[in-house]
Amino acid sequence: MLMSNLKKLRFLLWTLVGMVTISVTLLTLVVSSDEPRREGLVEPGRPMAEGADWRLLDETGSAFTPDDLRAKLTLVVFGFTHCPDVCPTSLSYVANTLQALGPQAESVRPLFVTVDPKRDTANIMAEYTDLFDPRIVGVTGAPDQVAAALKSLGVYSRKVPQDDGGYTMDHTATMLLLDDQGRPRSTLDIHEAPEIAAGKIRLLIEKS
Amino acid sequence: MSKHSVIVGAITLVFAFVVSVHAKTARVGDIVIEQAWARATTPSAKTGATYLVVRNSGSEPDSIPSLETPVASHTVAHQTRQEGSVSRMSEASPLNVPPGGALEMKPGGTHIMLMDLKSGLKLGQQFPLTITFEKAGKVEVPVKVGKPGALGPE
Numbered sequence: 001m002l003m004s005n006l007k008k009l010r011f012l013l014w015t016l017v018g019m020v021t022i023s024v025t026l027l028t029l030v031v032s033s034d035e036p037r038r039e040g041l042v043e044p045g046r047p048m049a050e051g052a053d054w055r056l057l058d059e060t061g062s063a064f065t066p067d068d069l070r071a072k073l074t075l076v077v078f079g080f081t082h083c084p085d086v087c088p089t090s091l092s093y094v095a096n097t098l099q100a101l102g103p104q105a106e107s108v109r110p111l112f113v114t115v116d117p118k119r120d121t122a123n124i125m126a127e128y129t130d131l132f133d134p135r136i137v138g139v140t141g142a143p144d145q146v147a148a149a150l151k152s153l154g155v156y157s158r159k160v161p162q163d164d165g166g167y168t169m170d171h172t173a174t175m176l177l178l179d180d181q182g183r184p185r186s187t188l189d190i191h192e193a194p195e196i197a198a199g200k201i202r203l204l205i206e207k208s
Numbered sequence: 209m210s211k212h213s214v215i216v217g218a219i220t221l222v223f224a225f226v227v228s229v230h231a232k233t234a235r236v237g238d239i240v241i242e243q244a245w246a247r248a249t250t251p252s253a254k255t256g257a258t259y260l261v262v263r264n265s266g267s268e269p270d271s272i273p274s275l276e277t278p279v280a281s282h283t284v285a286h287q288t289r290q291e292g293s294v295s296r297m298s299e300a301s302p303l304n305v306p307p308g309g310a311l312e313m314k315p316g317g318t319h320i321m322l323m324d325l326k327s328g329l330k331l332g333q334q335f336p337l338t339i340t341f342e343k344a345g346k347v348e349v350p351v352k353v354g355k356p357g358a359l360g361p362e
């Protein structure tokens with residue numbers, strides 16, 4: 001009686017050990033596969049917009065070309081000003097990240113590039129981005145130029161007609177961090193605290 | 209305790225209840241609407257987003273076939289979906305409120321889209337929103353305007 005109970009207990013304990021081992025292994029795999037994106041930077045690949053030839057306008061009406069992605073670290077968000085749900089969340093996250101960076105925010109250029117150039121003029125982009133932080137620069141341009149820029153930056157966008165005759169835009173909502181060569185090095189995630197985003201940018205400032 | 213103080217106490221309680229109901233929630237039949245808020249926009253903005261929580265304490269499902277506000281030409285229920293890195297927004301009418309459950313709106317999910325705003329929404333402003341429920345009927349709720357990137361009511 002006592003022996004069989006001991007056997008049962010031993011079996012139970014070994015099963016438990018086995019389960020814990022499997023769980024820990026799985027957890028380690030999941031965490032380590034996530035790590036480069038969550039905590040640090042990816043190795044530099046090819047510069048975005050390499051060899052591309054588009055000419056956009058920033059919110060002051062000055063030219064913005066692929067060369068402008070190679071002057072400074074860039075934090076770029078894509079969206080449109082008629083977007084009241086997702087884009088304000090992203091832009092206020094960028095604003096909070098700049099706040100968390102303190103004076104180091106000067107080392108990064110935050111951009112908001114429209115996927116809806118027909119409605120988003122330079123003035124509208126300036127007014128919209130200033131709502132969140134005056135340091136965020138709106139970028140728009142002629143529709144064909146914006147289309148070329150989005151293509152070279154790997155951004156998806158599509159016009160979706162609405163019942164009332166208007167339209168909305170489906171679009172890539174990734175927040176991209178580029179180094180001073182225009183190479184993508186990290187993405188920001190609105191589910192993380194802005195301090196985490198600031199940490200990624202600091203890491204990139206140190207490496208540049 | 210004197211009769212007088214009991215009456216004063218009772219009046220205070222009723223008053224506190226009425227005030228709190230007015231400040232936070234609106235009620236119609238088995239439906240309670242909580243925390244209606246919107247995000248501030250630029251002065252020239254044509255669209256805005258409003259969020260609220262609807263609770264249904266009844267045993268029947270209800271739904272919201274229409275929404276109206278004087279600040280916008282039309283008002284539509286929308287749903288944002290994130291598919292991989294792409295964000296998509298589509299119509300979500302009619303909104304359903306399950307019995308004994310809630311319809312919770314929040315940024316990045318279900319929202320009330322204000323279209324053709326007559327003027328921008330200013331921080332601190334309040335505007336009325338009329339919600340029509342299929343079964344419970346019509347109710348008007350005050351919507352408080354928060355920060356442009358607010359993630360919840362303030």
Ligand SMILES: [Cu+2]
Binds near residue numbers: 320
């Ligand atoms: Cu919407």
